[in-house]
Amino acid sequence: xxxxxxxxxxxxxxxxxxxxxxxxxxxxxAVVLYLIAALVFAGYWFFRSWTAIGAGIxxxxxxxxxxxxxxxxxWHYSGHVPWNDLYGSLSVVSLFTAVLFxxxxxxxxxxFAAPLAFAFSDALLAYAKGWNKGLEPLVPSLQSSWIYIxxxxxxxxxxxxxxxxxxxxxxxxxxxxxxxxxxxxxxxxGAAVSTETADLGVSRPxxxxxxxxLPASSKLDVAAYRVNSIGEILLTAGIILGALWAHxxxxxxxxxxxxxxxxxxxxxxxxxxxxxxxxxxxxxxxxAWVSIIGFATVLFSYFAVNIVISGLHSYK
Amino acid sequence: xxxxxxxxRTRSLYxxxxxxxxxxxxxxxxxxxWAALTLIGTSVDQNIPPxxxxxxxxxxxxxxxxxxxxxxxxxxxxxxxxxxxxLVSMTVCTFRRVIPKRFPKDRALPIENFGxxxxxxxxxxxxxxxxxxxxxxxxxxxxxxTQAIDGxxxxxxxxxxxxxxxxxxxxxxxxxxVIGVFIGWLLGYRGELQIYEGQTASVPQAGLLVTxxxxxxxxxxxxxxxxxxxxxxxxxxxxxxxxxxxxxNASILVNHPYTSAHGVYLYQASYGFGGDFAVLRNGxxxxxxxxxxxxxxxxxxxxxxxxxxxEYGTMLGPSDPSQAPAGVPLPKVDTYxxxxxxxxxxxxxxxxxxxxxxxxxxGDGYVLKAxxxxxxxxxxxxxxxxxxxxxxxxxxxxxxxVMALFFMPIKLYARVRRAAGATVVDVAATTTKGNAMxxxxxxxxxxxxxxxxxxxxxxxxxxxxxAYA
Ligand code: HEM
Numbered sequence: 001x002x003x004x005x006x007x008x009x010x011x012x013x014x015x016x017x018x019x020x021x022x023x024x025x026x027x028x029x030a031v032v033l034y035l036i037a038a039l040v041f042a043g044y045w046f047f048r049s050w051t052a053i054g055a056g057i058x059x060x061x062x063x064x065x066x067x068x069x070x071x072x073x074x075w076h077y078s079g080h081v082p083w084n085d086l087y088g089s090l091s092v093v094s095l096f097t098a099v100l101f102x103x104x105x106x107x108x109x110x111x112f113a114a115p116l117a118f119a120f121s122d123a124l125l126a127y128a129k130g131w132n133k134g135l136e137p138l139v140p141s142l143q144s145s146w147i148y149i150x151x152x153x154x155x156x157x158x159x160x161x162x163x164x165x166x167x168x169x170x171x172x173x174x175x176x177x178x179x180x181x182x183x184x185x186x187x188x189x190g191a192a193v194s195t196e197t198a199d200l201g202v203s204r205p206x207x208x209x210x211x212x213x214l215p216a217s218s219k220l221d222v223a224a225y226r227v228n229s230i231g232e233i234l235l236t237a238g239i240i241l242g243a244l245w246a247h248x249x250x251x252x253x254x255x256x257x258x259x260x261x262x263x264x265x266x267x268x269x270x271x272x273x274x275x276x277x278x279x280x281x282x283x284x285x286x287x288a289w290v291s292i293i294g295f296a297t298v299l300f301s302y303f304a305v306n307i308v309i310s311g312l313h314s315y316k
Numbered sequence: 317x318x319x320x321x322x323x324x325r326t327r328s329l330y331x332x333x334x335x336x337x338x339x340x341x342x343x344x345x346x347x348x349x350w351a352a353l354t355l356i357g358t359s360v361d362q363n364i365p366p367x368x369x370x371x372x373x374x375x376x377x378x379x380x381x382x383x384x385x386x387x388x389x390x391x392x393x394x395x396x397x398x399x400x401x402x403l404v405s406m407t408v409c410t411f412r413r414v415i416p417k418r419f420p421k422d423r424a425l426p427i428e429n430f431g432x433x434x435x436x437x438x439x440x441x442x443x444x445x446x447x448x449x450x451x452x453x454x455x456x457x458x459x460x461x462t463q464a465i466d467g468x469x470x471x472x473x474x475x476x477x478x479x480x481x482x483x484x485x486x487x488x489x490x491x492x493x494v495i496g497v498f499i500g501w502l503l504g505y506r507g508e509l510q511i512y513e514g515q516t517a518s519v520p521q522a523g524l525l526v527t528x529x530x531x532x533x534x535x536x537x538x539x540x541x542x543x544x545x546x547x548x549x550x551x552x553x554x555x556x557x558x559x560x561x562x563x564x565n566a567s568i569l570v571n572h573p574y575t576s577a578h579g580v581y582l583y584q585a586s587y588g589f590g591g592d593f594a595v596l597r598n599g600x601x602x603x604x605x606x607x608x609x610x611x612x613x614x615x616x617x618x619x620x621x622x623x624x625x626x627e628y629g630t631m632l633g634p635s636d637p638s639q640a641p642a643g644v645p646l647p648k649v650d651t652y653x654x655x656x657x658x659x660x661x662x663x664x665x666x667x668x669x670x671x672x673x674x675x676x677x678x679g680d681g682y683v684l685k686a687x688x689x690x691x692x693x694x695x696x697x698x699x700x701x702x703x704x705x706x707x708x709x710x711x712x713x714x715x716x717x718v719m720a721l722f723f724m725p726i727k728l729y730a731r732v733r734r735a736a737g738a739t740v741v742d743v744a745a746t747t748t749k750g751n752a753m754x755x756x757x758x759x760x761x762x763x764x765x766x767x768x769x770x771x772x773x774x775x776x777x778x779x780x781x782x783a784y785a
Contacts, residue, residue: 109756136538136547137536137538137547137549138549139547139548139549140548140549140550140551140569140570140571141570141571143550143569143570143571144571144572146571218752218755219752219755219756221752222752222753222755225753226753229721229722230721230722232717232721233714233717233718233721233722236713236714236717237714240710240713240714243706243710244707244710247703248571248572248573249570249571249583250583250585250696251506251573251581251583251585251696251698252506252698253497253706256357256362256390258358261354261357261358261390262355262358264351264354265351265354265355265358268347268348268350268351268354269347269348269351271343271347272343272344272347272348272351274721275340275343275344275347276340276341276344278340278749279340279341280750283750283752297351297355300355301358304359305358
């Protein structure tokens with residue numbers, strides 16, 4: 001029987017285990033529930049209805065419950081934390097994205113960003129499937145209580161950066177739209193008093209009508225800054241916790257290992273971002289691009305370092 | 317006094333340098349360059365022999381890597397210089413901008429000039445309104461001061477004023493880490509010990525003697541597509557440590573180092589098994605010093621009086637199953653792979669497999685008997701007097717980041733005045749992070765205040781409705 005999970009990993013036999021199919025079924029439920037949540041949340045873009053937000057929250061919460069069950073079962077059956085491989089850690093990133101999004105949505109009023117945030121994190125979760133290695137013993141280098149704290153903190157920072165990146169992408173769309181309206185207003189003096197797009201006859205593709213549901217670009221910049229700042233705080237703490245772990249595990253805080261240096265790249269880009277944001281002229285478009293580049297480097301340290309670069313090392 | 321533009325032109329080179337260093341865009345550029353170099357260092361394999369770059373990359377790329385010295389980025393001087401540059405800029409910025417930055421003084425300012433400002437009518441009289449405004453601000457967590465200026469009631473309040481020290485705290489934390497790393501580099505030491513079971517090694521700088529009593533390696537079979545592989549699940553060195561701090565027995569595991577009374581750490585770093593053989597000539601043992609229980613790959617035993625040589629290859633078996641390739645059945649008993657040479661020519665096509673307990677007739681009266689392998693443990697020792705600095709610096713840095721990025725100092729102004737029979741309240745706020753950051757909260761604050769200044773809800777209208785009900 002062909003096995004879906006064998007795309008990359010070598011541990012095929014471990015995957016036909018009944019315990020593995022138990023946690024994978026909850027995983028699959030979560031993938032579907034987050035997708036539904038993303039679609040339902042998108043209802044807010046087009047109908048501006050709070051019912052869409054409420055229903056989205058329900059589906060997102062069900063997805064979170066399913067994912068927690070999946071991770072909990074994996075934890076239970078393997079006898080160790082479920083974030084010891086790429087599948088587990090990707091799964092935790094998407095769980096944290098969902099949880100953080102619900103918190104930020106309530107605290108910073110960014111529900112309008114939910115469709116993109118849930119679509120992104122669901123894509124990561126769906127992609128994680130190919131990396132499931134089943135139930136393996138924990139290698140000695142990971143047998144430490146630091147794994148409970150270092151890894152989740154770093155993964156939470158990735159979740160925050162994902163949401164920050166989504167807000168920055170939305171900023172760019174909104175800003176382009178505002179500029180279009182301003183241009184049109186500049187051309188027809190009589191329409192300048194009105195900010196209604198329709199009145200100005202601004203040519204905007206229909207599929208972009210959702211940008212009307214977004215707040216002013218300056219607010220999007222603020223929201224992205226807040227979320228990225230929290231990500232940078234978490235990443236700082238995560239790297240420091242990793243260094244302390246390395247201290248007890250390897251006898252050195254820092255080994256210039258690709259995973260460490262890649263984390264340093266992420267940290268530096270977001271350090272540049274928070275410094276840049278102190279300059280009023282650099283807020284907005286420049287900051288948004290740095291935030292997007294920052295998330296690209298997060299994806300680099302996640303995928304390139306785990307798959308390509310460490311792969312080079314392991315096949316030597 | 318000259319005009320500002322002229323002043324700028326006549327500033328000394330020293331002042332201009334400080335201006336550049338304390339400009340926020342300076343660290344942004346350094347961060348960007350630092351990130352770019354680190355990205356290259358992460359992607360391009362570091363510290364491998366030059367030939368290997370030509371194997372891994374097309375020739376022009378390999379040439380570029382070698383000529384641009386991208387083979388050891390993290391220890392190159394431009395890379396270290398970047399960190400130093402950042403430290404200098406941070407220091408200059410701290411003294412020129414962060415420390416002198418003051419909160420605005422309590423002064424009556426034109427409220428309409430603030431980016432965030434609002435005006436509300438109060439239904440209450442002047443005294444009550446003033447009281448409500450003061451109490452409202454205090455309840456919202458502001459530290460409140462009031463003054464009567466030109467017949468108006470002024471409120472000056474601030475919140476999270478301490479948060480503006482966040483940048484300072486973070487920068488101090490960064491500097492403390494650098495100091496700790498420097499102290500560790502200056503006064504600390506580290507090294508490796510390779511100890512066979514039953515042997516003793518010393519940490520010379522600390523006068524510690526470490527004896528390996530026993531090494532435990534545990535492995536679990538894992539089924540893979542290629543067959544069973546054995547994954548390590550435990551490495552443990554049981555040691556006896558003797559030194560000026562007294563004698564102790566300890567178990568050293570990965571992630572669980574031993575710490576001596578004087579702060580020397582011993583870490584489980586590596587392990588292995590040395591091959592062991594008894595050499596017999598005409599049935600009598602021959603003592604060959606230096607090799608017993610210590611044979612590693614490519615070690616040789618030259619048999620005296622002959623041109624025969626035994627070369628040790630490797631050991632396969634239950635003591636170290638992780639060495640077995642996937643799918644290769646593991647021998648029940650530890651087995652050595654060796655080569656025998658006569659006049660420098662191997663006597664067999666394939667390695668000779670010799671299980672523990674078995675003998676091999678070498679020739680010329682010599683017999684080799686395989687004895688059980690002897691485990692060795694690789695321990696890293698390390699003394700780092702800077703570690704407390706690094707730990708403290710890390711905490712300070714994180715605390716500073718939380719203060720600087722999560723909290724925001726706010727200064728609030730409110731003026732209550734009588735105007736044409738009514739009471740008018742003007743409110744304004746400034747923050748260190750730009751108005752947009754506080755806009756929503758400011759609106760909420762003003763609306764909350766307006767609610768309290770509105771006419772009492774249980775007024776005549778409510779009664780009227782009740783009367784008709
Ligand atoms: C200064 C030192 C360290 C830094 C900066 C660091 C940084 C990171 C980062 C950025 C990640 C998330 C990215 C990813 O999953 O690829 C991560 C994950 C992880 N780290 Fe560390 N780390 C450090 C030390 C350690 C040490 C000493 C260990 C254990 C021996 C460790 C074990 C892990 C594990 C198990 C994961 C998640 C599993 C995975 O994604 O494969 N880290 N670390």
